[in-house]
Amino acid sequence: MSRAHRRTRTALTAPLAAAVLLAGGFGAMALTGASAQAATGSADAQDDFNGDGYADLVVGAPNATISSKAKAGYVAVTYGSASGVSASNKKLISRSTSGVPGSAVASEHFGTNFTKGDLDGDGFSDLVISGGKAGSVILWGSASGLTGGTAIAGYGQSPTTGDFDGDGKTDLALFEQVSSFGDEAPSSAAAVWKGPISRTGTPTAVLPVLDKSLWWGYDADDASCATNGGCEEDADSISGPYTSTETGDVNGDGKDDIVVWEYKGDGVYGNRLLLGGGSTGFKGGWVPGEAAGNRTGTGVGDVDNDGFDDVVVGNDWGSGTVKVALGSATGLSSDRVQTFNQDSPGFPGVEEEEDEIGASVSVADVTGDGYADIALGIPGEDIGDIYDAGSIALVPGSASGATGAGTKTFHQDTAGVPGVAENSDEFGVSTSLLDLNGDGHSDLAAGSTAENAQNGAVWVLKGTASGLTTTSSFAFGAGDLGAPATAAHFGAYLR
Numbered sequence: 174m175s176r177a178h179r180r181t182r183t184a185l186t187a188p189l190a191a192a193v194l195l196a197g198g199f200g201a202m203a204l205t206g207a208s209a210q211a212a213t214g215s216a217d218a219q220d221d222f223n224g225d226g227y228a229d230l231v232v233g234a235p236n237a238t239i240s241s242k243a244k245a246g247y248v249a250v251t252y253g254s255a256s257g258v259s260a261s262n263k264k265l266i267s268r269s270t271s272g273v274p275g276s277a278v279a280s281e282h283f284g285t286n287f288t289k290g291d292l293d294g295d296g297f298s299d300l301v302i303s304g305g306k307a308g309s310v311i312l313w314g315s316a317s318g319l320t321g322g323t324a325i326a327g328y329g330q331s332p333t334t335g336d337f338d339g340d341g342k343t344d345l346a347l348f349e350q351v352s353s354f355g356d357e358a359p360s361s362a363a364a365v366w367k368g369p370i371s372r373t374g375t376p377t378a379v380l381p382v383l384d385k386s387l388w389w390g391y392d393a394d395d396a397s398c399a400t401n402g403g404c405e406e407d408a409d410s411i412s413g414p415y416t417s418t419e420t421g422d423v424n425g426d427g428k429d430d431i432v433v434w435e436y437k438g439d440g441v442y443g444n445r446l447l448l449g450g451g452s453t454g455f456k457g458g459w460v461p462g463e464a465a466g467n468r469t470g471t472g473v474g475d476v477d478n479d480g481f482d483d484v485v486v487g488n489d490w491g492s493g494t495v496k497v498a499l500g501s502a503t504g505l506s507s508d509r510v511q512t513f514n515q516d517s518p519g520f521p522g523v524e525e526e527e528d529e530i531g532a533s534v535s536v537a538d539v540t541g542d543g544y545a546d547i548a549l550g551i552p553g554e555d556i557g558d559i560y561d562a563g564s565i566a567l568v569p570g571s572a573s574g575a576t577g578a579g580t581k582t583f584h585q586d587t588a589g590v591p592g593v594a595e596n597s598d599e600f601g602v603s604t605s606l607l608d609l610n611g612d613g614h615s616d617l618a619a620g621s622t623a624e625n626a627q628n629g630a631v632w633v634l635k636g637t638a639s640g641l642t643t644t645s646s647f648a649f650g651a652g653d654l655g656a657p658a659t660a661a662h663f664g665a666y667l668r
Contacts, residue, residue, distance in 0.1 A: 219291070233667070333346045333420050424448065520578070
């Protein structure tokens with residue numbers, strides 16, 4: 174999850190070379206080509222576009238100039254392998270890419286959000302990219318990677334995939350792009366496309382977004398409000414705009430749920446929980462971060478390995494506190510919430526104002542012990558007297574959940590991490606945990622959009638049985654992929 178940054182500074186401008194490595198720059202070994210690997214990896218199939226068993230990393234660069242159009246945006250896909258990702262095995266996708274519908278438009282910010290999932294049921298994960306007002310685009314997975322491009326008209330904000338009706342097929346939730354941020358939250362169009370979805374962009378069916386019980390003004394004895402304009406929300410619209418979404422099953426009913434970050438009006442944002450409901454639409458439920466004064470990060474995963482996904486919310490109300498709401502058969506509740514911060518026992522460092530712990534959140538199993546771990550971006554962290562250098566914390570999951578005990582932190586001055594901590598780097602502005610080398614341990618990708626005069630960069634730390642390691646960690650920017658780099662905000666969103 175990305176967020177706005179406050180200050181900028183140029184950093185890491187040198188090329189990949191041995192001299193740079195000695196100077197603390199990006200590792201020269203990091204971006205060499207990977208040899209072809211057998212399909213022996215064990216990564217989650219949702220993260221795998223070419224079916225080789227290795228997760229593929231998608232990096233957003235929404236402010237990049239494309240075809241002379243400022244802030245048109247693109248995404249970069251780096252394919253995983255037994256040795257992780259490399260610059261030689263990648264695909265760059267923009268509105269100017271052959272086969273992708275549409276054309277580059279200034280300030281469209283193509284690639285602001287995206288989601289993965291096997292929409293057509295062929296065994297290869299597909300990529301849905303939000304494309305601004307012109308709608309979204311589906312790139313289809315295959316043995317050779319992502320191909321083609323199918324337009325989704327009208328829905329240009331925060332697509333998300335999941336099995337929302339519990340039939341074993343991947344569905345796609347879509348939300349309208351809305352630019353109004355006034356005193357009241359606008360109503361925006363939304364839809365759930367039931368899978369499988371054909372490559373012409375035709376779903377098996379279109380399901381309602383909201384259960385009737387969530388319609389404002391709905392009376393079970395008088396459903397006329399739905400047709401007479403008496404409902405502020407109905408089955409095909411929802412308050413918004415939504416700027417990010419996370420999916421998981423918090424009540425273990427076999428139907429995926431969505432935590433959405435939405436604008437609530439009067440300058441207030443917050444989380445909203447939509448519980449999967451199948452043909453009747455989503456129902457509502459409680460979730461932390463319902464109203465937040467500052468942007469939070471949100472992640473979903475089974476931290477205590479009890480079969481119910483948990484919701485992790487960082488920096489709620491700018492408090493410097495992380496909340497872990499534990500899932501159960503009845504969903505989430507305020508009496509099953511764990512909290513910790515940088516002053517908690519076992520958490521390195523000291524809580525300071527504007528550290529923004531959990532401004533980005535990702536949840537997945539790094540150690541392979543069955544408990545999902547929590548990666549927290551802390552982009553406002555000061556390193557010594559270097560302000561807003563940024564850091565990442567990995568909080569281990571356990572049978573008792575997550576309390577902050579056993580946390581390890583990493584930043585650009587940590588031994589083995591490429592680069593050097595500098596003022597306003599804001600390392601950790603985005604995070605993603607996924608198994609890039611297919612060894613059963615999730616690896617960490619972390620971004621800094623402020624790096625190198627707003628060009629941006631991404632770091633990768635490998636997961637092991639003991640957690641993240643800086644051994645063989647590396648970093649890369651847009652230029653290393655042969656992609657547009659100037660002020661691109663490369664790494665604004667990772668998945």
